[in-house]
Amino acid sequence: MKKIKYRKQEKIMKENLKKLAKYYKPYLGTFILDMILAMMSAAVALVIPLVVRFITSKVAYMSANEALSRIMIIVAVLFVLVLIQWGCNYYISNYGHVMGAKIEYDMRAEIFNHYQKLSYSFYDDQKVGQLLSRITSDLFDITELLHHGPENITISLIKIIGALCILSSIDLRLTIAAFVLIPFMLVFAYVLNKRMKRAFKRNRVRIGEINAQIEDNLSGIRVVKSFANEDIECEKFKKGNDLFLESKRDSYHYMGMYNAGLTAFTTMINVIVIAAGGIGIAKGWVNITDFVTFLLYINIFTEPVKVLIDFTEQFQNGYSGYERFLEILSVEPEIADKPDAKELTDVKGAITFENVSFRYKDGVDEVLSGVNLSVRPGEYVALAGPSGVGKTTLCSLIPRFYEVTGGSIKIDGTDIKDVTLKSLRDHIGVVQQDVYLFMGTIKENIRYGKPDATDEEVIQAAKLANAHDFIMSFENGYDTDIGQRGVKLSGGQKQRLSIARVFLKNPPILIFDEATSALDNESEQIVQESLEKLAKNRTTFVIAHRLTTIENAEEILMLTDEGIKERGTHEELMKLDGEYARMVKIHSRT
Structure with a gap:
């Protein structure tokens, strides 16, 4: 059973990595x-020990003038190689990072656009902080990986393979001694890798929860302070x-x-090479020049490890x-246009x-x-x-x-399912009790x-x-900055801006969702006049x-748990002396 589960996970990972690789395509x-x-x-780094070997095995036995001439040539070649290496590393650090930033840009745009498509029901079950962490810290780590x-991997493999080939050509017995621990090191790395993966995934969830908590606290900071509940928060x-610290400790x-184990393995490789090389020198099948070169290459080999x-x-x-990124992208919008939807x-x-x-999905x-209404x-x-x-x-x-x-x-x-969502919503204006104003100016919010x-x-x-x-009573008029969620405005002012937005939209259908219930009497009167x-x-x-705000309605629908219980004008429903009349009497006493 575990084997089947592992194969399934391995298959999913391969598919995910293929998807991830597609982000390189534009670049x-x-x-x-x-x-x-x-x-x-990486190739330049492999040249240096060969130069040392050449100097210790050849140049050291030349005449002084010839040796000096050869060394000058070697230094000139090495200088050119250093310049080449500098250019390579500059490109990698500069343009490589810009490529990573562009991929991050593409992925952020993709997930943000996907957020815009998701339905109300999705956001009913989500925390903003969790969604935010997927578009910030998660994406940064993904693009750093990309x-x-x-x-x-390329630099490391070139150095490891290059070092292995050169080491084998110098002395096969020493090479075998150097690589005898490699299989054990790979098994060790594999086992620890699996545990690290689980731990890092827990970290992602926990940091998302912290982000959600911070966002919730800062959004409601005025409520926190009004109740003097800073300590509780x-x-x-x-x-x-x-909990986050605990998951971090785990990882x-x-x-x-993992680090300590692999460092110990690389050190032990050096110890084995020194021991084998010492025996080889003592027995005469290793010379000093090859031993020094071998040790230099062992260091080149352990550095990429x-x-x-x-x-x-x-x-x-x-x-x-990336797994968390895919989780969001895999969520299909519950409400979307039909393929043949018309305007x-x-x-x-x-x-x-x-x-x-x-009914709600849960x-x-x-x-x-069974609501019927015309x-x-x-x-x-x-x-x-x-x-x-x-x-x-x-x-x-x-x-x-x-x-x-x-x-x-x-x-x-x-049927509203047969038309595009955009054209449908373009013809409907909504004024809600909880007005949402964006950061920016009054003009931007109305527009x-x-x-x-x-x-x-x-x-x-x-x-x-x-x-x-x-x-116009503000110093900057329509260019006045209203702060986060319009915090610099009163409730009545915010509500009138939201009504102005709908006036500008000029839709043929309106929905007023308890648009005046949170206002004082004076503000309610002004807003009610605007709504009418x-x-x-x-x-x-x-x-x-x-x-009192709906007495002049052409038709009033009285809803109960059983659906539309009564309908008619205010006068008709009062004469009926049913649920509506009872509610009016209760309200008139308050």
Whole structure:
């Protein structure tokens, strides 16, 4: 069973490495030249001991003038070789690193673009810090592997193979003595490698968890400070940090054993060569010149072994990061365009729910079941009901933030699954209770509704949203920087900017998701006025806890756990004296 599992893992690793190698394709010329120059740099290192051997075996027995002449030629040749080696190493360090940075750029763009395609349900289950670590630290380790890995292996193999060939030509018996420990060293490296891989993968998960905790803390730092819970947050962070340290200790334990073991093996190779060489000199089958040359080459041989030790750690880091990278890329968007999806155009705004059901992917019970609803173009529909009955969910199904699990939703008679997501969402404007504003200026945030809008259009949208006056009260007006998530603005100001964005977008369908529930009375009145202006002649869905904001709706849907329980105007539902009337009476007493 273990054998089958190992073969499966080995097959997966081979496939993953093939995928990884494809990132070299756009930079194949740079990569090939990098490898050629790495080989040349390694070859230069192999020449030096041969020069020493030539001097000790030949030049040392020449006349002084001849020896001096030969040495000058040798020095000139070596100087040229050093210049060649310098040029090779410069290219490797400079252009090789730039190649690695470009690959990192490509991979970061790939995973970021993939993030943009993933559905709401994916982000419901994810921590931002974990996602962030996959696009930062993981990618850095992957590209370090892609840049340094091949050249380190190439240089090391050239030196090891070159040294082995030259050593064999000098003295085969000494070479056999030098390499007698190699099989044991390989077995040792293989066993420790497997354990290191598991440990480094744990490190990746733990650092992602720490990133998630930091992101969560910093995003909510005002809540932390308002409750004076800094000590609690530090304690929570300490637990995550302790787990990370524990996993690091684990990996460093194996890495320490690995490094110490291989260093001991390389030292023992020198000891064996010294012992065998000493015996050979004593018995006359090894001369001093060959022995000195042999020792120099043994050092050239052990140095790339140390490089391979470093590469092993680098490989474990990079490959475990790449596995996490592939985990994200393997996640298919739950909601995507059909191959034959068409553009949604000339939208009037008629929306029909036909026997619509929905449950979350990890849910057992249906949030919505058998919902039937028909909304005329330009109609103002309000959704009322207690929390958790599916008001927001119902509205989220229209722009396909979530996919219906049964039935269909149609706009102007066309199933929303038959049109492209972009064209569908281009015709829908959403104003949420929790307004998200991006870092940057007021103008940039309003223009998010229509990226190619002129300054005049931005100002007009702000005026329609009752935002122009407060914007102009700032020293820099529309160029005012609003800080992270609009922290420099009040709740009412942020909400009006979000409404201005939708005014600029100018969609035929609107969704107001409890857009005024978190505002004070004065701000609510201003925002409500903006919303009514925006909703004019547009198909509008309004979700509201404050029932006073929906009394003028053309149709009110009263949702309960059983679905749409009641529907009608405010007056009709009050006469019915059912769930809606009871809710209104409760609210009027508060």
